Amino acid sequence: MRTVCGIDLGTQSCKIVVYDYEKKSIIAESSAPVDMIAENDGTREQKTEWYDAAIKTCFDKIDKKTKKTIAAIGVSGQQHGFVPLDDKGKPVYNVKLWCDTSTAAECDDLTKAAGSEKKLIEIAGLPMRPGYTAPKVLWLKKHKPKAFEKLRHILLPHNYINFLLTGEYWAEYGDASGTALFDVRQRVWSSKVCKYISPDVEKYLPPLTTSEKTAGVINKAAADLYGLNEGTIVSSGGGDNMMGAIGTGAVSDGFLTMSLGTSGTLFGYSNKPVIDPTGNLAAFCSSSGGWMPLLCTMNCTVASEEFRNLFGMDIKALNTEAAKAPIGADGIVILPFFNGERTPNLPNGRASINGITAANFNKQNITRAAMESAIFGMRIGLDGFVSLGFKPKEIRLTGGGSKSVLWQNITANVLNVPVRILTGSEAAAMGGAIQALWCLETSEGKKSSIEDLASKHVTLGATIKPDKKSVDAYNKAYAVYSKYLGALSPLYK
Numbered sequence: 001m002r003t004v005c006g007i008d009l010g011t012q013s014c015k016i017v018v019y020d021y022e023k024k025s026i027i028a029e030s031s032a033p034v035d036m037i038a039e040n041d042g043t044r045e046q047k048t049e050w051y052d053a054a055i056k057t058c059f060d061k062i063d064k065k066t067k068k069t070i071a072a073i074g075v076s077g078q079q080h081g082f083v084p085l086d087d088k089g090k091p092v093y094n095v096k097l098w099c100d101t102s103t104a105a106e107c108d109d110l111t112k113a114a115g116s117e118k119k120l121i122e123i124a125g126l127p128m129r130p131g132y133t134a135p136k137v138l139w140l141k142k143h144k145p146k147a148f149e150k151l152r153h154i155l156l157p158h159n160y161i162n163f164l165l166t167g168e169y170w171a172e173y174g175d176a177s178g179t180a181l182f183d184v185r186q187r188v189w190s191s192k193v194c195k196y197i198s199p200d201v202e203k204y205l206p207p208l209t210t211s212e213k214t215a216g217v218i219n220k221a222a223a224d225l226y227g228l229n230e231g232t233i234v235s236s237g238g239g240d241n242m243m244g245a246i247g248t249g250a251v252s253d254g255f256l257t258m259s260l261g262t263s264g265t266l267f268g269y270s271n272k273p274v275i276d277p278t279g280n281l282a283a284f285c286s287s288s289g290g291w292m293p294l295l296c297t298m299n300c301t302v303a304s305e306e307f308r309n310l311f312g313m314d315i316k317a318l319n320t321e322a323a324k325a326p327i328g329a330d331g332i333v334i335l336p337f338f339n340g341e342r343t344p345n346l347p348n349g350r351a352s353i354n355g356i357t358a359a360n361f362n363k364q365n366i367t368r369a370a371m372e373s374a375i376f377g378m379r380i381g382l383d384g385f386v387s388l389g390f391k392p393k394e395i396r397l398t399g400g401g402s403k404s405v406l407w408q409n410i411t412a413n414v415l416n417v418p419v420r421i422l423t424g425s426e427a428a429a430m431g432g433a434i435q436a437l438w439c440l441e442t443s444e445g446k447k448s449s450i451e452d453l454a455s456k457h458v459t460l461g462a463t464i465k466p467d468k469k470s471v472d473a474y475n476k477a478y479a480v481y482s483k484y485l486g487a488l489s490p491l492y493k
Contacts (some may be wrong), residue, residue, distance in 0.1 A: 003027065004068045004440065006247075006432030007055070008076040008240060009157050011036070011097065011262055015490065017426055018066055019433040024457060026044030026424070032063035037094065042101030042130070042340055042347065045094040048083060048160065055164060056419035059226040067226070072233040072440035073218070074432030075245035077158025082136035085153040089163065093146040096136040099263065099298055101340040101347040105140065106135035119281060122193050125177075125184035127279035130340070130347045131296065133179035138197045154181075155205045158237045167235050168204040174242035174287035176208060184283045184291070209236050211287045212434065212442045212450070235439035235484050238287030240428040241265050241294055247431030248396040248422055249458040251288045251450050256385070256392050258411065258419075259427070260401025264300030264374055267292050274388055280343050281384045287435065288450040293390070295381025295474040297343050299334040301401045303336035303351065303370040311363055318367055318445045319406050325368035327413075327470060328477035330360040332369040336377070337492070344485070345378060349492040354484045364380050371407060375414040376481045382415050395419050396460070397429040413470040414478065421461040430458070 001020060008015045011034070020026040037045040059067065066194040076159050080098040085091055096103070107128035114120045116128045127230070128135055133156065139150045155163065156175050163169060176182045176189075181201070183190040187208070194202040209215065215236050223230035234312035237243070245267060250257040256268040267284075275283045286292035308318045337349030353366065385392060395417050402421065402457070412419040424430055434457050441448040 001069050004433045005070045005073040006429035007073065007161060008426065008429035008432060009051060009078060010240060011078050014058055015426055015429050016058040017429045017433055018062060018070060021437050021457065028062045028066050030058040032057035044097040044100040045477050046097060047094055048091045051160065055161065057336055064227055067228055070232055072235060072436035073288050074235040074436030075158045075161045075237035076240045076428040076432040077156060077161060079175060079239035079241060080133050081157045083155040083157060083160040084140060085155060086150045087152040092150045093140060093144050098131045099339055101130045103130045103135035103139045104347040106138040110135060110138060110196050115214045121275065121277065121279065124182060125275050125283040126180045128180060129342055129345060131342045134181050134193060135460030136285060137201060141198060144190045144317055152204055155206065158239060159206060162215045162234055162237055165218055165222045167219045168216040169296045170209050170215040170237035171206040172209050172211055172238055172287060173285040175239040177285040178239055181205065184285055187285060211236050211289055212438050214439055233440055233443060235436045237432060239360040241267055242287035242292060243428040244290055244398060245269060245286060245292060246434050246450065246454055247427035247458065248398055249454040250396055251454045254391060254393040255396060257396045257398060259399040260300055260374065260380060260407060261399040262300065262302060264297040264378055265294060266378050267294035268390060274337055276384055276388060280380060295384065297377040298339045298341050299336040300374045302338045303334055303373055307370045308336060319404055321364050322367040322371050323406050325364040327473040329369035329372060331355040332360055333481050334369040334373040335484060335488060336373040344489060346489060346492045352488065372410060375410050376478055379414055379478060392417050396422060398422055409466050412466045414465045414474045416466045416471045419464040421490050423459040423461045479482040
């Protein structure tokens, strides 16, 4: 028996799946938590040693014989995180994460250096946003100059895991395109943007490889540490959204994937670059050979979790209470910006409850409004896709929130697009495993395509179709949400 392995290093945990691609079944799974440093100024950081420990814990939980069947490994990692290493591969500072909003001033500095946001989009395809990697590198230079002096390698979390496994430094187009240090049209590091930070920054970036190629093989140190076979292929890997696209089968035009997690993402495959002049949709590359326009909101399931904890509810009770309220939560609207926000660009945003009266102020309406706010934020992205000529056929739903029947229906009706549920929950890890299989078969001389592999190995479940009455009601509710968003946004700029 030969298997492939997918690793997903997320914000809160690390997950591993071992997949028997001949029998089309996951034969082993494991996970380990990852802590976070959070401060009131928007700082969100982690330590590389936490990643080291999580990977070790996950592999230790898998049977030794099973690990010896692994023929290829694919790594998914949370996007945009800045892993700063010295010349020996040791960290010079913490990992600043995608959800870190402490770099708003650095975004302004880089935008001014380029001349304008429009100029940045012309140069590299992306505006500067606090989530991206580029402002984090400038932050290190400004706030931790001694650490910056030691900097020799700029990696993303998935690149770092590849480095742990192989001892080599590589990047691929998908995850690299989320750094804002990359020219998404030409698929090269952007010398211009790098120089806005420092003349040496481009030298610290890893060489680029295409998605079907290897990032190296398991070296002896990793084989001994994790119980793997030395020489096992490690594919190029990618960001969690890029791997999620593979793991949900969104590798051809017309299909969108929506991930309902701590952050919310909506993304799809395109055969050509999709550059949004407003900057709301990120013009990323895919990890399957094309491009992947993407919307990211930093507060998706955050509001529902905050109110669930406040009310002392479990997840089942949250869904039960929210289902009792009418569409539009009887006029209550929540702006869910507990962590600032990336789309719309409000890094200093704050959460708020609006439209409260003596008649509508109850748990049912508040929990419903919290759940609806997550999907209203995603509609901004769908409207952007449509305005750029993308014609959505179907949305593949993944992430923790996708398990909620209520959220499934809210999604279909707010977006007015059929929603398809995946039978497996670990889309990013599964995407890593499928990409590993693609890399394995390519290395053996087989003419594999990622489209064929995704169609064979992604298992889809039920379809939820929009209901016209509910769609009409949500159009009215979304208009009310947009009114509050427009009125309050100036307070946070």
